[in-house]
Structure formats: C-alpha cells, structure tokens
Amino acid sequence: AQSVTQxxxxxxxxxxxxxxxxxxxxxxxxxxxxxxxxSPGQGLQLLLKYFSGDTLVQGIKGFEAEFKRSQSSFNLRKxxxxxxxxxxxxxxxxxxxxxxxxxxxxxxxxxxxx
Amino acid sequence: AAGVIQSxxxxxxxxxxxxxxxxxxxxxxxxxxxxxxxxxxxxxxLISFYEKMQSDKGSIPDRFSAQQFSDYHSELNMSSLxxxxxxxxxxxSSPLGQQGKYEQYFGPGTRLxxx
Numbered sequence: 001a002q003s004v005t006q007x008x009x010x011x012x013x014x015x016x017x018x019x020x021x022x023x024x025x026x027x028x029x030x031x032x033x034x035x036x037x038x039s040p041g042q043g044l045q046l047l048l049k050y051f052s053g054d055t056l057v058q059g060i061k062g063f064e065a066e067f068k069r070s071q072s073s074f075n076l077r078k079x080x081x082x083x084x085x086x087x088x089x090x091x092x093x094x095x096x097x098x099x100x101x102x103x104x105x106x107x108x109x110x111x112x113x114x
Numbered sequence: 115a116a117g118v119i120q121s122x123x124x125x126x127x128x129x130x131x132x133x134x135x136x137x138x139x140x141x142x143x144x145x146x147x148x149x150x151x152x153x154x155x156x157x158x159x160l161i162s163f164y165e166k167m168q169s170d171k172g173s174i175p176d177r178f179s180a181q182q183f184s185d186y187h188s189e190l191n192m193s194s195l196x197x198x199x200x201x202x203x204x205x206x207s208s209p210l211g212q213q214g215k216y217e218q219y220f221g222p223g224t225r226l227x228x229x
Contacts, residue, residue: 032216043204044157044220051216090156100208100216101147101170104156 002027002093006105013081014113021076021108023091032094033074034102035065039087047089050074061085086112116140118207118221126227127195135190135224139207145169146188147218148180149204157204163188164210195228202226 003026013019025031032051036044048059055067065076074091088109092102119138127133139146145164149157159172163182174180177195182188192199202225206218 034217036220041225043222044206046217046219049217094216100145100210100218101159101162101172102149102157102206102218103159106156 002031002095002103004091004093004103004105006089006091006108008108009106010109010111012111012113015083016080019076019078019081019085019110021089021091021110023074023076023105024072025074025091025093026072027093027095029095030069033065033067034092034094035059035063035074035076036090036092036104037061037087038090038107044090047076081110081112083112083114086110118205118219120203120205120221120224122224123222124225124227126229128229129195129197131195131228133192133195133226135192135203135205135226137188137190137205137207137221139186139188139205140209140219143207143209143219144186145208145210146182146186147206147208148174148188148190149206149220151202151204151223153201155201160190192226197228200226200228 005024034049035047050067088107090107091105121136147162148160151157160174162170166182177193180190202223204223206220208218
C-alpha cells in the first residue's frame with residue numbers, strides 16, 4: 001500500500017522568502033504524485049501533479065515540484081511567497097489506473113509573517 | 115469553469131439520525147470519489163465510483179452507503195450517525211475513463227456536525 005510522509009507539521013516563512021515543503025512517498029512502482037492546497041474551511045485545490053516525464057513540474061500560483069525517484073521525494077517549492085499563500089498543503093500519492101484513490105500526507109501548515 | 119458541486123454545504127444532525135450528502139461532478143467526468151476529513155486530519159478515502167459502478171472502497175463504515183446515478187451525480191448516505199462522524203466530507207471527480215487523465219478535482223465539501 002502507498003503512504004505519504006510530510007515531516008514538517010508547521011512552517012513559518014517571511015513574505016518574499018523562498019519556500020520548500022517536503023514530501024516523501026512509499027510505493028513500489030512509479031507513483032502518481034500531487035500537491036493540494038487547502039485554505040481554512042475550504043476545499044482542496046490542485047497545485048500540480050506528476051505522472052511521468054520531466055521530473056520538474058510547474059503548477060499554479062508560481063509553485064513547482066521536483067520528483068526524485070532515488071529519494072522517494074516530491075518536494076514543493078516557491079521562490080517568493082506571498083501572504084495569500086498561507087494555508088495547509090497536502091501531498092498525495094495515487095497508485096494508478098484501477099487503484100486511483102489518493103493517499104494524503106498529514107499536511108503542512110504554512111504561516112507567512114510580514 | 116464548472117466545478118464539483120456538493121450539497122448541502124453544512125449539515126447538523128443528532129446522534130442516530132440519517133444524513134444524505136450529494137455530489138455533482140464536473141460535466142463529462144465519469145468518476146467520483148468520497149473522502150472524509152476529520153478535524154485537523156488529512157482526507158481519508160471512503161469510496162469511489164466509475165461509470166456508476168463501485169470501483170474501490172476504503173475505510174467506509176458499514177453504516178454508510180453510496181451510489182452513482184445515471185447522470186453521474188453521487189450520494190453518500192449515512193445512517194445511525196455517531197459523534198465521530200462529524201467531519202468535512204469531500205467529493206472529487208475525475209475524467210478518468212474518457213480521457214485517461216488521472217487527476218481529481220475536489221468540491222468545497224460538506225461540513226457535517228453530529229450533536
């Protein structure tokens with residue numbers, strides 16, 4: 001069974017600083033990987049996804065993520081955060097067609113300080 | 115662009131009552147998923163449907179049932195509600211079958227409070 005670990009429960013970053021949120025997955029084959037963002041009391045918005053091909057994927061809102069098979073990681077990055085980026089970020093893994101359910105990490109809460 | 119619609123957005127029920135949550139997927143999406151997110155928790159997969167047939171099942175209690183209808187909307191029926199069922203219930207849809215795209219788009223969720 002697949003699993004996801006997000007080691008950082010809470011991260012605080014100054015506005016304008018760079019950001020990296022960590023995600024490690026466990027799955028025997030090539031996984032389908034996703035990052036979602038959730039504002040308080042809101043739904044989950046898809047930031048970006050990795051299925052295959054180029055290991056550096058670009059998403060919305062200036063986010064990018066890099067798939068590193070050797071490290072079983074899919075870290076999310078942004079060069080300069082904005083106050084509106086404050087939210088909960090979830091990394092998720094799917095096993096592929098026939099087993100499409102997503103398994104989420106426990107999330108990382110991002111706080112932005114002025 | 116059209117999004118996933120869930121109704122109601124908020125629901126308050128008492129213990130042992132029954133609740134029905136509805137989900138309307140994005141047009142032309144043929145796959146629906148249900149997730150439960152407890153307070154401060156990550157979303158947990160409950161059940162999914164592809165072309166109106168159950169395709170996968172997670173940690174869904176026997177008190178819960180779901181189905182997908184001919185117009186692809188889905189309903190999650192929850193009976194004998196317990197306090198622990200209080201959570202945010204998400205529906206997601208995917209164009210999996212039609213386009214082979216494997217990505218799920220989430221609705222805003224239904225917040226169920228059991229008192």
